[in-house]
Amino acid sequence: MFREVVAHTSGLQFLMEDLDLRSPMGRRYLLDSKMMSCEKEITAELNLVDRVVKALEWHSDLIAKIQNKLAHLRDISGSVNNLIGNLVLDDVELFEIKVFALVAQEIAALQKEGNSIFLKIPDLSPLVRLLDPQNTKIPSFYIYDNYSKELAEARIELKRSKSKNGESDEDIEALFAKMQGIEAKVREELCTKISVHGTDLANALQQLAHLDLLIAKAAQAKKLQFSKGEISKDKTSYRGVFHPMIKHDLAVQSKEYQAVDIELEQSVCIITGANMAGKTVVLKTLALCQYLFQFGFFVPAAFAQISIVDKVLISVGDEQSEMNGLSSFASEMLKVSSMVKESKNQKNVLVLIDELARTTNPVEGLAIVNAVADIFYDAKVKSVITTHYSGLKSKFRKLRVKGLDKDLGANVITHKNINSYMDYSLVEDFEGEVPHEALRIASLLGIDKEIIERAQDQLASKNKF
Amino acid sequence: MPFLNDIANYRSLSIVGLEKNTGKTECLNYVLSRLRGSHKQIALTSIGIDGENRDQVTKTNKPEIELSEGMIFVTSELHYRQRKLVSEIIDVSTQSTSLGRLVSAKALSRGKVLLSGPVSNHSIKELIADLKNKGVELTIVDGALSRKSIGSPAVTEAMILATGAALSANITQLVYKTKYVYDLIRLQEIEMNLKTQLSQVDNGIWAIDSEGNIKDTGITSVLLIQKDKDKLFQYGNRFFVSGAVTDQFLEFLKNQKQISEINLIVRDFTKVFAKPETYYAFVKRGGSIQVLNKTNLIAICINPVSPDGYRLNSEELKSALQEKVNVPVYDIKKL
Numbered sequence: 001m002f003r004e005v006v007a008h009t010s011g012l013q014f015l016m017e018d019l020d021l022r023s024p025m026g027r028r029y030l031l032d033s034k035m036m037s038c039e040k041e042i043t044a045e046l047n048l049v050d051r052v053v054k055a056l057e058w059h060s061d062l063i064a065k066i067q068n069k070l071a072h073l074r075d076i077s078g079s080v081n082n083l084i085g086n087l088v089l090d091d092v093e094l095f096e097i098k099v100f101a102l103v104a105q106e107i108a109a110l111q112k113e114g115n116s117i118f119l120k121i122p123d124l125s126p127l128v129r130l131l132d133p134q135n136t137k138i139p140s141f142y143i144y145d146n147y148s149k150e151l152a153e154a155r156i157e158l159k160r161s162k163s164k165n166g167e168s169d170e171d172i173e174a175l176f177a178k179m180q181g182i183e184a185k186v187r188e189e190l191c192t193k194i195s196v197h198g199t200d201l202a203n204a205l206q207q208l209a210h211l212d213l214l215i216a217k218a219a220q221a222k223k224l225q226f227s228k229g230e231i232s233k234d235k236t237s238y239r240g241v242f243h244p245m246i247k248h249d250l251a252v253q254s255k256e257y258q259a260v261d262i263e264l265e266q267s268v269c270i271i272t273g274a275n276m277a278g279k280t281v282v283l284k285t286l287a288l289c290q291y292l293f294q295f296g297f298f299v300p301a302a303f304a305q306i307s308i309v310d311k312v313l314i315s316v317g318d319e320q321s322e323m324n325g326l327s328s329f330a331s332e333m334l335k336v337s338s339m340v341k342e343s344k345n346q347k348n349v350l351v352l353i354d355e356l357a358r359t360t361n362p363v364e365g366l367a368i369v370n371a372v373a374d375i376f377y378d379a380k381v382k383s384v385i386t387t388h389y390s391g392l393k394s395k396f397r398k399l400r401v402k403g404l405d406k407d408l409g410a411n412v413i414t415h416k417n418i419n420s421y422m423d424y425s426l427v428e429d430f431e432g433e434v435p436h437e438a439l440r441i442a443s444l445l446g447i448d449k450e451i452i453e454r455a456q457d458q459l460a461s462k463n464k465f
Numbered sequence: 466m467p468f469l470n471d472i473a474n475y476r477s478l479s480i481v482g483l484e485k486n487t488g489k490t491e492c493l494n495y496v497l498s499r500l501r502g503s504h505k506q507i508a509l510t511s512i513g514i515d516g517e518n519r520d521q522v523t524k525t526n527k528p529e530i531e532l533s534e535g536m537i538f539v540t541s542e543l544h545y546r547q548r549k550l551v552s553e554i555i556d557v558s559t560q561s562t563s564l565g566r567l568v569s570a571k572a573l574s575r576g577k578v579l580l581s582g583p584v585s586n587h588s589i590k591e592l593i594a595d596l597k598n599k600g601v602e603l604t605i606v607d608g609a610l611s612r613k614s615i616g617s618p619a620v621t622e623a624m625i626l627a628t629g630a631a632l633s634a635n636i637t638q639l640v641y642k643t644k645y646v647y648d649l650i651r652l653q654e655i656e657m658n659l660k661t662q663l664s665q666v667d668n669g670i671w672a673i674d675s676e677g678n679i680k681d682t683g684i685t686s687v688l689l690i691q692k693d694k695d696k697l698f699q700y701g702n703r704f705f706v707s708g709a710v711t712d713q714f715l716e717f718l719k720n721q722k723q724i725s726e727i728n729l730i731v732r733d734f735t736k737v738f739a740k741p742e743t744y745y746a747f748v749k750r751g752g753s754i755q756v757l758n759k760t761n762l763i764a765i766c767i768n769p770v771s772p773d774g775y776r777l778n779s780e781e782l783k784s785a786l787q788e789k790v791n792v793p794v795y796d797i798k799k800l
Contacts, residue, residue, distance in 0.1 A: 074559070092542055092568055095554040142553040142573065155551060155574065162575050176549060176576075 003031040005291055010284040010316075012291060014245040018224075019216040022070040025077070025205060026212030033213075035294045037310050039231055045296030046228055048118060052218035053298075055116055062114040063215055069107045070212045076100050077205060084198040088184075088191045095141035097194070097201065098131040102139055104204045107211070118214060119207045122200040130194050147186045154179040217297055226298035229289075232305035236290075236350075236382070237263035240302030243285040247300075250419070258424045259302070262286070264384065265397065266307075268376040270369075271386045271426070273401030274437035278424045279386040280316060282401075283352045286384060287314045290350055309382065313339040314352040329359040336372060343381045351376065351383035358388070366391050388438075400429035403437060418444055469499050471763040472603070472623065477593050479512075479608040479618035479760070480625045483646060487629040488768030488797040493607055494531050495766075495797065496625070500603075501533050508569075508596045510539035511580035511607035512589060512618060529577035530607070537601055539569045539592060541581040550576025555599065560588070569596070580607050589620050610646075610735060617758075619733030624650065624760045627797070628786075629768030630777045636785055639777075643765065644789045645741040649734035654759035663705050663730065663757055671707070672700035673730075679705070687714040705730040705757075712739040715747045725751030733758045765790060766797045 006012045021027050036042050056063055079093040089097070101124040108121040129135075133146040145152035158175045220226070224244050240259040247257035262282065271279050289299045293306045315335050317328070326334070336353060343349050356372060357365035366389040373396050376383040392398065402423035418441075439459075443452045472478055480496065482489030500507055509530065532538060532550060540548075542565030551574040558567040564581055583589045593604045608618030618624060626646065633639040654660070662679050663671070670684040680700045684693045687706055690713070697704070702723055706714075710731055718727050724747075731737060733756050737744065748754075767786065769777040779796045787794045 074557075090546065091554055092545065092557055092566075096557060140553050140555045140571070142551065142570075159574055179551075 001031070001035070002033050002295055005035065005295075006031070009287055009291055009314075011243055011245040011288045014248070015220065015292070015297075018220060019213075020067075020219055021212055021216045022067050023073040023209060023212045024075040025073065025209035026070070026216065028075065029206070029209035030213050033295060035291065036296060037294060037308050039308060042231065042294060042296060042308065046298070048214055049217045049221065049296065049298060050228055051116070051118060052214050053222055055114075055118075056218055056222055059114055059116065062110065062116065063219075066107055066110050066211070067215060069103050069110065070208065070215075072103050073100060073208060073212075075205075077202075080198060080202050080205060083191065083195050084202065086192075086195055088188050091142060091187075094131065094187075094190070095139075098128070098141050099139045100205075101128050101131065101201070102137060104208060107208065119211045121207050121211075122203050124197065124200060124204060127194055127197040127201065130190065143183045143186050143190070147190065148182065151179070151182045151186055154182050221298035224300065226292075226300050227302060227304060229293045229299045229301075229304040229306045232307045234307060235263055235265055236305065236307050237261075238289065238299075238301045238304050241285055241289060241304070242300050243281055243288065244300045246281060255419055258422075260425050262399070262426055264382055266380050266382050268373045268381065268383045268385065268396055270373060270392055270396050270398045271384060271401070272388070272398060272429065273386075274403040275388075275441045276418060277401035277403050277422060279401060280354050282426070283314065283316060283354050283384060283386060286350070287312050287352055307382070309348050309350045310346055311342070311349045312352070313342060313349055315339065315356075316352075316354040317358070327359075329357075332357070332359065340372065340375055343376065343379065343383070347379065347381065349381065351381055353383070353385045356385050356387060362389055365389055394430075398429040399426040401425070402427060404440070469496070472496070472500075473503075475621075475623040475761070476597065476602065477604045477606065477621035478623045478625065478763075479606040479621040480627065481608040481610050481618045483610060483626065483628040483643060484632040486631040486768070486772040487627045488766060489607070489627040490530065491768070491797050492625060492627045492766040493605065496605065497531065497533070497536075505602040506535070506537065506600050508537035508539065508599075508601040508604045509580060509607070510582040510589075510592060510604065512582055512584070529579055531575070531577050532572045533575050534572055536572045537569060537596065537599070538572065538578055538580065539567055539582055539596070540578060541565045542568055544579040544581050545570065548576065548578045550574050550578065556595075567592075569599075582606070586617055586620055593620070617733050617735045619735055619756075619758050619760045621760060623763050625763060626650070626765045627768065628765060629797075630771035630775055631768070634771060634775050634777070636777060636782050639782065640785050640789060641741065643786060645744070646734070647762065647765070647790050647792075649737050649744075650760065650762045652731075652734060652754055652756045652759065655730055655755045655757060659730075660757055666705065666707050668707050670697070671705045672697075673703040673705065674700045687711055690714055690717055702726040703728045703730070706736070707732065709736050709738045710754075712743050715739045715743045715752075718752055719743070719747045719750055727752045729754045731756055733760070762792050764792055765794045767794060768797050770798070 006016055016030065019030070036045070052063070074096055076096050079089060079097055082089055082093065083097070104121055104124055105128060111117045111121070131141060133144050143151065145155060154175070158172070158179050161172055161175055239261045241262060242257050242259040250257050260282065271282060273279050289301065289304065290306065290309060290312050292299050293304070294308065299306070315332065317332060336356065339351055339353070343351055353372070357368040369385065369387050369389055370393055373385055374393070377396060402425050404421060439452055439455055480489055480493045509532065529549070537555070541562055544564065545568040550572050552570040552572050554568055554570045556569040560566070562581065562584060567583065583592050589606065596604050606618055606621050610618070628639065628643045630639070632642055659673065659677065666679070668685065670682045670687065672680045672682050674680055682696050682699065682704070684690065684696055686708060687710060690697065706729065710729065718724065718729065721727065729752065731754060737754065765786065767779070767782055769779045769782055779799065783794050783796055
């Protein structure tokens with residue numbers, strides 16, 4: 001469910017908060033929605049979003065009107081459940097149902113009027129007739145006199161005795177109690193009558209929540225320049241893919257985000273590259289896009305062909321290992337082990353591991369990377385592993401972040417502007433060596449010079465022997 | 466028909482009791498009964514939710530509010546269910562109080578209700594504005610002067626104060642205490658441009674420098690004044706205290722040598738929690754207090770009977786108080 005995914009997926013929370021949802025149910029609908037892995041379902045949802053995106057171009061006033069109405073909706077699911085459970089509702093609940101039904105009808109009418117029925121909303125007019133016996137269409141409610149002659153008479157009697165001065169308080173109390181008794185009976189009958197429409201009401205509630213979400217998805221896709229992903233049977237490929245939250249943060253500092261292209265096959269892929277070259281961001285973006293796609297969102301890319309998976313497994317090493325008393329190595333290994341196990345049980349997964357075995361010595365670390373990659377290679381698991389280790393088996397497909405390849409000219413790079421000189425694009429790499437730019441990057445960050453100098457001495461003396 | 470002509474000029478009115486059982490509800494019912502003849506759309510609500518409980522302390526009757534046909538009232542869901550009249554719901558709030566959401570309804574018959582209402586200043590203001598949009602011409606707020614409540618009746622344009630034997634059984638004392646509140650209510654409002662600026666501030670002590678700019682002194686509460694004394698006067702002698710002004714704080718200011726230049730600004734009169742002696746000493750030495758929101762006091766109602774049955778001489782009380790204040794004083798039992 002979205003609720004669980006959103007908590008541990010970088011960028012998803014950001015996008016959820018950014019959604020312009022108008023009704024309280026829209027958010028609940030999103031949080032309760034399940035990750036889709038059926039081709040038909042995904043296509044249907046994406047087509048709906050696409051229709052709204054198009055409508056935003058041509059009929060933006062209609063969408064604005066619908067959104068306006070959506071904002072008036074209240075989440076009446078509690079009352080609807082009471083109704084379906086054959087309970088007698090109180091006046092406040094009946095009021096809310098009436099207001100809801102009136103607004104739902106208005107939205108249905110707007111869709112019809114604009115000749116763009118995105119989602120069919122059940123006809124609630126029989127329900128409105130019951131709750132609006134005076135046919136005023138005004139959003140107010142009480143147990144109307146029209147419901148029962150007996151009630152109307154009891155009320156007149158009460159009024160008469162109140163205006164007479166002679167009547168004692170007890171008499172008035174008695175008349176009031178009598179009137180309330182009749183009112184209760186009428187309310188009960190009314191609830192029985194409207195409970196027939198309970199399912200329609202529940203249905204309308206879902207449809208309107210869905211409509212709210214659709215419009216929000218479409219508006220966001222348009223605003224953030226997302227595109228509609230296509231379903232692919234084998235490869236997953238993105239052109240111009242970006243991480244919306246990081247792009248937004250960079251934009252705030254008036255910096256640009258360099259979108260990248262990436263293609264994943266039904267096998268393991270290893271990404272190498274210098275520090276600060278955006279390897280982790282690539283992994284996070286891949287996870288984010290996969291989720292967005294399977295929750296029926298457009299994706300942050302210029303073009304995307306995505307193959308459906310049953311599960312996304314990701315390890316980016318920001319788990320709180322201190323919390324459970326494990327070292328960072330131990331908690332990573334346990335996590336990777338469970339991911340390997342899951343990929344064995346359930347082949348159609350996307351596995352993303354950031355800097356596997358980075359917290360141990362490079363000799364054994366490399367061995368672990370090769371071993372895990374080997375397992376995924378043999379089992380044909382769609383997986384991405386980032387690493388700094390050299391000496392990877394040559395059979396694995398490797399991608400390298402270009403890094404500081406751009407022509408620097410006379411410019412001085414600092415950690416503040418490194419972003420503009422780094423080339424984040426990914427290239428196929430056929431060598432086993434990884435880039436050695438750690439010291440360069442570290443010196444750019446302005447760390448203590450002595451560290452750099454001594455490290456360079458070390459390397460120089462090592463090379464001599 | 467006393468003071469009703471005055472009410473006609475305002476769009477919101479609060480009725481505030483200085484103490485429990487000072488006749489606030491009777492005063493409210495009186496106002497309502499008098500307004501019955503006018504064709505104004507009237508709405509009624511209350512601040513906070515202490516509703517009926519308060520009178521269970523003294524076990525005296527708390528009269529419910531008697532509404533007439535056509536009046537709008539706002540109360541919590543719980544009290545709405547206990548209403549003794551026929552009414553039509555016209556709105557239900559989204560936010561909830563501890564007694565449920567707030568229900569706005571129109572009375573379709575005469576009858577009684579218990580009122581409860583929004584808790585914070587902000588939500589009372591919002592409610593009054595919302596009622597205005599619904600065509601309400603006068604909103605009457607059943608107010609409480611309680612330190613526990615964060616909502617203040619001073620957000621209404623006009624106010625009627627209810628005082629009486631429940632506050633003190635000694636006429637001199639009663640007049641003294643009432644006069645103190647009267648003086649606080651009459652504190653002058655600050656200039657408009659400063660008011661707009663200060664309305665945004667919601668915590669701490671702020672200073673207003675000689676050019677009229679507002680500056681955060683960095684002191685978060687008057688309770689911490691002993692620790693941060695040095696910071697207080699860094700920008701001048703004019704301050705806005707967003708929270709309550711305590712006895713201790715006024716005492717501290719009173720003892721400064723530049724006392725005659727000190728000008729203290731509080732949100733409204735309910736924020737002054739100091740003893741009358743301290744306040745008067747502060748003023749006597751030259752200090753001054755102003756408010757962000759001033760309300761217009763239009764009358765004081767007295768209830769000479771205390772809940773334990775003690776009865777003061779109505780005429781004596783009335784004339785003693787009238788001598789001290791510049792608004793009409795009425796005995797609620799004789800209206």
